[in-house]
Amino acid sequence: MMESEVAASEGENTEDASFSDVSALVAGWMFDFMFVSLCRRFKEGELDEYNETLSVLEAIAQDKSLQGAVHKEKLFICAFLTRVTYGKELDVEFDEDKHLMPLMSATKVWWDLEHTVDDETLFRNIESLLFVQTVAVCLEKGQTSSASSALKWLEKSQKCPKSLRVKLSTVMRKMETYDPFLRSFSFDRLLEMIRSYLDTYLKKNPSDYLLKAATEVLQSSKNMERVKDEVSQDSSGTESPTKSVPKNKILYQYRKAATEVLQPSRNLECLEDVVSQDSSDSESPTKSVPKNKKTKRKLLPSTNAIFSTPDAFKSPCVSIKRLSKHELSQVTTAKPLKTSVETYRKNKKRTRMKWNSQLDKYLKDGVKSHGVGKWSLILKDYDFKGRTGTMLKDRWRILIKTREVE
Numbered sequence: 193m194m195e196s197e198v199a200a201s202e203g204e205n206t207e208d209a210s211f212s213d214v215s216a217l218v219a220g221w222m223f224d225f226m227f228v229s230l231c232r233r234f235k236e237g238e239l240d241e242y243n244e245t246l247s248v249l250e251a252i253a254q255d256k257s258l259q260g261a262v263h264k265e266k267l268f269i270c271a272f273l274t275r276v277t278y279g280k281e282l283d284v285e286f287d288e289d290k291h292l293m294p295l296m297s298a299t300k301v302w303w304d305l306e307h308t309v310d311d312e313t314l315f316r317n318i319e320s321l322l323f324v325q326t327v328a329v330c331l332e333k334g335q336t337s338s339a340s341s342a343l344k345w346l347e348k349s350q351k352c353p354k355s356l357r358v359k360l361s362t363v364m365r366k367m368e369t370y371d372p373f374l375r376s377f378s379f380d381r382l383l384e385m386i387r388s389y390l391d392t393y394l395k396k397n398p399s400d401y402l403l404k405a406a407t408e409v410l411q412s413s414k415n416m417e418r419v420k421d422e423v424s425q426d427s428s429g430t431e432s433p434t435k436s437v438p439k440n441k442i443l444y445q446y447r448k449a450a451t452e453v454l455q456p457s458r459n460l461e462c463l464e465d466v467v468s469q470d471s472s473d474s475e476s477p478t479k480s481v482p483k484n485k486k487t488k489r490k491l492l493p494s495t496n497a498i499f500s501t502p503d504a505f506k507s508p509c510v511s512i513k514r515l516s517k518h519e520l521s522q523v524t525t526a527k528p529l530k531t532s533v534e535t536y537r538k539n540k541k542r543t544r545m546k547w548n549s550q551l552d553k554y555l556k557d558g559v560k561s562h563g564v565g566k567w568s569l570i571l572k573d574y575d576f577k578g579r580t581g582t583m584l585k586d587r588w589r590i591l592i593k594t595r596e597v598e
Contacts (some may be wrong), residue, residue, distance in 0.1 A: 208462045216257035221383045222251050227266045231390045237383070239581045242277060246270070262397070265308065269393070274302040276386060279379065280329050281578055282338055291336065295326040296345055303351070308393060319386045323352050324377035327360050331369050333575060339364055379572075547587055551576060555584060556597060564588065 226249040233242040252258070253267065271286075275298035278284045288296040299322045309315040323346055331341035343360055346352040363371050558570030567581030576584065591597045 219252065219255040219257050223258055223263060226252055228394065230270060230273065231394065235276065235387045235390065239277065239568050246274065247414060268301060268305055272298055272305060274300060278327065282330065282333060283578060291341060293326065293342065295322055295329065296342065298322060299326065309389060313383065314389060318382065318389065320356065321377050321382040321385060323356055324360065324374065325379050325382055327364065328374050329379070330366065331364070393593065445587065552591065559588065
């Protein structure tokens with residue numbers, strides 16, 4: 193088949209599907225791909241890569257076509273993961289209430305994700321770990337006042353068992369950060385349980401269509417360089433029509449796949465039914481979903497539900513930075529996912545942090561233990577006063593230039 197024939201076939205098969213519908217479907221694939229990538233970055237524990245992926249996901253999430261329940265559900269999961277990622281950065285704010293530390297906010301989001309967890313034991317285990325770590329991270333930082341505030345916040349919650357609150361109170365009085373109880377409910381254990389949750393969720397809710405498609409394209413080539421050469425030759429217009437056929441066929445196959453999905457339905461509402469396999473489109477968004485129901489779609493609470501709950505336990509909105517009152521009032525609309533990373537970095541720029549000998553010692557000891565480049569692991573072992581892995585990398589380069597390290 194010559195290039196002109198491929199183009200003609202494309203025209204015949206795309207007549208039944210509008211470009212906007214095809215774009216919406218592809219946007220969904222891209223969103224899913226970045227969601228899977230974000231989950232992978234979280235499990236790998238690489239903060240810099242996580243932030244980069246989150247930035248791309250934010251941009252894609254602004255697409256107006258991504259307003260389905262499944263997309264909102266995944267945005268909630270992203271919000272939860274980001275709060276946990278910054279769980280030890282006590283000065284990062286995610287909610288209008290500035291007294292809520294990251295893990296407090298993560299706990300609130302986790303309650304709204306309960307319908308996504310079939311295993312009740314797993315849900316309760318993660319919940320308990322969040323309760324404990326909300327106080328533990330404050331003690332590790334030596335911020336007793338913050339730990340006390342966190343404990344009071346837990347006491348207001350009817351979901352935190354009394355026995356757990358009593359145990360945390362005892363640990364606080366002793367001020368023992370290496371207490372066996374805290375070690376059994378460690379931050380690493382929390383991350384491990386969340387990884388298990390993500391594995392189960394992704395298995396039940398596959399989001400890897402684009403990932404599989406890209407893998408097939410790469411596997412059809414002998415190596416990555418061959419693919420790059422084909423793209424380069426195509427853009428320069430120097431390749432012959434006969435050589436361009438294999439690549440165009442691949443592109444044609446995936447364009448055709450998009451239109452074939454859309455042809456049975458003329459609008460995005462029908463498309464969402466096909467993708468989500470939702471058997472009933474009359475179900476209210478705020479209707480509770482039974483635990484044993486496989487397809488769960490409840491995500492965002494109604495506006496009344498948000499403001500009728502106690503202040504300390506209002507349902508969180510899907511935002512990654514502190515929200516203004518105006519933004520909070522628009523929580524049920526399609527607001528894009530926003531990251532605390534930019535806000536966090538801007539706040540840090542206002543007061544430039546200086547490196548002292550103690551921080552340099554932490555950095556040297558961390559590199560000695562984990563090796564160069566393992567910045568995320570080093571950050572877990574030492575308190576660098578809110579610095580990121582990139583900051584550690586830059587400081588290490590300075591130490592090398594000044595010959596303070598070999």
